[in-house]
Amino acid sequence: MLLFLSTIRWQDVIDILLNSYILFRLWVLFRGTNVIRVLAGIGLLWLFQRIAVALGLIVTSWAMQGIIAGAALIIVIVFRNEIRNVLQAKNLRTLLWEFPQKGKRTPTDAIIEAVYDLARNRIGALIVLLGKENLDETIQGGVRWDGLVSKEMLVSIFYNGNPVHDGAAIIKDNRITRVAGILPLSMRDDLPQYYGTRHRAAAGLAEKTDALVIVVSEERGQVVTVKGNSFDAIHDNLSLEKILDNHLGMTCRDNKDPRPARREFLTAAVACVLCMIAVWFSIAKGMETLTSLEVPLEYMNRDPHMQIVSTSINTVRLHLSGSSALISSLRTDQVKAKLDLSKAVNGQNTFILSAGNIVLPPGLRLNRIEPPDVDVSLDKPVLKEVPVQIDWVGALPEGLILESATVVPSQISVLGAEGIMEHTRTLYTEKVPLDKLQSSGNLTARVSFDQSKLSLASGAKSDVVINFAIGRRPK
Known part of the structure; x- marks a missing residue:
């Protein structure tokens, strides 16, 4: 291992750091979305593929490699909305080194008051609170709104006389971005019979996205929240507040200590570097090429009062390994074999050749020297x-x-x-x-x-x- 580390070039260090930063930026830009989870899954598949290669499982390795290649294409297709949002950054700085700022806090108190006001008056409502995922292609129709969230605004939107009351209101941060949105209906057959179209629409959106949907029943005045495949009936304000806070990541709303966020970013950065080091080692070893080279043996630092009478060899054959790019560009004059005779004595001397006698370009490793030793006879002239x-x-x-x-x-x-x-x-x-x-x-x-x-x-x-x-x- 130490011998392998000694062959690492400064270009390799830059290669690892550059790709680690790219991986870290991907985590920063897509964190909290399904993209990160899918990328983690692909990373595990890649790990299993390398293990299969090491164990000599040819078919398994080939199958894993095909799955990984297909998964990369699937990511681009399935998560095109998230990728598009990242690429539509306002400027290059946002894409390359800025950290995303948290949006303005959603006024949960106003939402809770509006929901219970609507429930008391038996006014049906469908409120969507966005997560990390983009819903532009999931939610159809609707009217662009862009109004500040308030109790009065939400109540007026779902008032029966309002033309946009029959649909969903979409909330992002502290603004209502769209009203009268049409949600996809769920095809689940395990929902209670008394659940109406609003409930099926809420379930349909929650199944496909990470959004939280609040449903107010027009017939019963019941409040239900839907996230994922889970329906939660709300019986009091505190329960609704807890669910909203968990969804919006505001469990500790008054805690402004930035240290947890910094620790999260630091942990992610270290993980990216370690992951890229593992990838680099795997690829560098996997692309390793073997070659052998015959070079002259140079005798150095001979006592000027002594003379070389005979030597058992004048050339040595070196067995080298390294990346195919380095091996293909290797020249004979870049490799030297040297033997120090400063400690030689009068008569027969035997020297064991080692890596210390060989000069190689960075990135190449010495596997074997033939022959491993040399006999040198010295005498006084x-x-x-x-x-x-x-x-x-x-x-x-x-x-x-x-x-x-x-x-x-x-x-x-x-x-x-x-x-x-x-x-x-x-x-x-x-x-x-x-x-x-x-x-x-x-x-x-x-x-x-x-x-x-x-x-x-x-x-x-x-x-x-x-x-x-x-x-x-x-x-």
Whole structure:
């Protein structure tokens, strides 16, 4: 895990924070609506899909992936109203970083007084208090009103002589936004027979939305509230007040302490970051690509009084993993293998190769090094005068003999490890063909030696002059 964390790039941190903020803004803009609940469900499906992948459940993983893709399309279709409301923000600031301000408080006292005034006078009424969801496409018809909520306003709306009394009044915050609205009727068959059209309309709207509907019966003067699939008969003002306060989120209406709201936002922000970290880790590991690369091994920090005599390897093969984008753009010069010889001693040394010897671009991980170790032999360099001999090949033309041959200089100074120089007694020139010699003369030849083990001393030259004399064989 620590090795994996060490490969995280600054771009990955920005990637996580950016997407965490986007997720947090979605929560802020859609909180309290069914969109958040559906997104949470999709998140759980995604979690199960990753578990299925980890367990090797191919069909289950494939099915989950298809369901998630379909669910994303369903969200856009089913919750188009909520999405449209968010995108119709007044300005970009509201969409990107502002926190939604709570609307003006709905005057519940005025609603309660109006409801019981209507009930005493046996005046039927249908009052809808909006929740988080938009009802523009659920409620049909009606007349735009936009009046302040008051007892007198509500009573006058449902007065039998008013042209708009036969329908629902829609309340949002402290204003009546629409009157004479037509609600969808419920098809439930478990409602009491004495429930009329108003009750079925209230049930139809409550089944489909998060709104609270208050129904005043014209025949019995009974007050009923409907939310979800629940019908609650109201017998006193306190019961109605409690239901209204719970729906409007005003259980503690006089509490103006902002700390609970801040804690809620902070908790949501932390949850978004943790969720995005989990998603990033899953995707980063899921998109992992393997590759192998052969790079030269660089020997560094050698004691200047020591010389490398031999090494078991000069290249290493690295097995790497990382995202496909990083692997495809990887260049050989971005990867280096280095071995520190500062602690090496005279003679044979064995070093174990590890991640500390490898330099990789950020985002890549080292899985394995082949071979895992390297043998390095060191020795002290020694300067020595070594005689040079001619390496003749072939034969002289018929009738000729080599009478004499000398090398100038006869010795050259070479530098090498002490152990090697003890066994180096002669150096040879490059091969000199005899069949091309016809008469006495001289030629220049290069001294041949293993340059990985020996080197010329300062000022020494690798070329020598060969003087030779050729005569005729006596008959």
